[in-house]
Amino acid sequence: MTFADLVVIGGGQSGLAAARAAARRGLRALVLDASPGPGGSWPAYYDSLTLFSPARFSGLPGMPFPGDPDRYPVRDEVVDYLTAYAGALDADLRFGTRAELVITEDDGGFTVLAGGEAVRTPSVIAASGGFGTPLRPALPGLDSFTGRVLHAAEYRSPGGLAGARVVVVGGGNSAVQIATELAQVATVSITTRGPLRFQRQRILGRDFHWWLTRSGLDTSRWGPRLAPGTVPVIDDGRYRAAVSVGRPDHRPLPQRFDDNRVVWSDGTSEPVDVVLLATGYRPDLPYLAGTGAVDEHGVPRHDGGVSTALPGLGFVGLERQRSFASATLRGVGRDAEFVLDRVLRRAGRHVAEVR
Template structure:
């Protein structure tokens, strides 16, 4: 069975909902196809102690402020899931789930979106699948011989799963620091980073990061030079649990090891550390396999874009994958503006006048 919509949005997380909001505001018919069984996107799969970097009011999608969470300055992931669920109901967004998109194809003047429950034909499409579903694991020698447990950020839930164990956490970004802080009081922890951890000033949270990312994008667009953006401030937001573990001397990083051994890790000088488990907090790649039939991939797996629009396919927009699809577009507060811009471009493409 084949259905029709003016616009098909692939992904029902924060980016997909922001796109749906703006398209609906412009009077454009759209359907949002979400592979998840319930609302909330990736937020429903995070570790138990995860909190936002910013207060609720600064972590909102367009049109609807996130309400504060009682007793919490920085809302937890469960609060975000509840907010996203309420958001799609409040704006009566047409979210179909669970629907897994298998491929987006050119079909004459239209795009054909093939799914596990039939196909959709549309005049335009927005890909908003994010990165959570494509975790990255580095090619470190010995990974296949290690006898302990190996898992990625996406599989970590609670420090109690590792109580009393020797655990190596790999990664010097926010996920690595937060999970290391989570484990510090319950395990024999070794935290490993590629370079010395760079903590942002304690008074910096997601609001400042969004402003920095936006200023960098404006400077690059104006040709006035690269301000460095978020990277110029540091790598790790000192949220309260990270700050507490750092100040207690529990977040002391070791340099990256050279290889894994059957019982742990080994550095280039021969120093070893035993480990029951290794948690790879080593980032993600864009989840773009559904766009493979369009043949748009460029260097490093990215699809070249003008703003959010695919450079070689004007009917396709990409939203929420990081700065290359809009400043801070992988964040709740940052995705609204590129979602608005993408929706306006699609309105022009479709000849919709408001």
């Protein structure tokens, strides 16, 4: 049995931000991550992924994103940045170590089982994010579809799909980016329940995120309540233009999938090779099962990231946890500071911030 000031589960952007917030309060966090190295989910994203926020809005606290602040970094740059960030932290980082179970103790603390070791700690931050469990919706007939079904989490590049007939389900940024890329080598339809929504990337010469930040909407807790629907596709013009010429085309959700075919809403049908689900993710928190901290669907019970079930538990990196920015590089640091302060206070730990 070992002891830690704080255990952070997850070593991606959220966990690293939480570890830094702990260090600023004189606490040395033990960070547990099942991945072989820093970066969280980023190394597994598709090859061409490009941030839709510029570098100036894509850094974690204490380390600006390097290079031209107005450029839009790509996936591998983010991985390199997070690796450098991890290397500069005063924390015990243990990659390749999966948190298997969190056990609540009578004194209000926790025992965390990970890598064959038991760690006692008064506080836990669950920072394994909202992107660890791909969501596969129950579309009619999809279970018996005889073609290939992929989730966006499994997609890397269009090479293996050249010449295929592909249906992409979903209307978010990843869905449209992937569908547009695939449409260069395949016949692609993107299908959604409602219309595709586009947001201009630049307005009056400024990036959209500059306006979000200047207005305060990016960090406002009212933001997600005022706009509770899907996030619009941030577009520099190419995605709307691609859809307008049918590469990819956009259609309503199909009636059903039948054998190797898709039956569209107008009753027409055609053979399909691949259905690609860009339908999002669900929180990845299996280690909290049995604690009462998550509901029957594995969704955390929380208020702004502070557990409503266990005083010493907090969450960082959940989608729309406190604002539009909560699950992003630009937002997790702010949430980590907020959550850590309240978790420590509720657990009876009054720690002064180190400047």
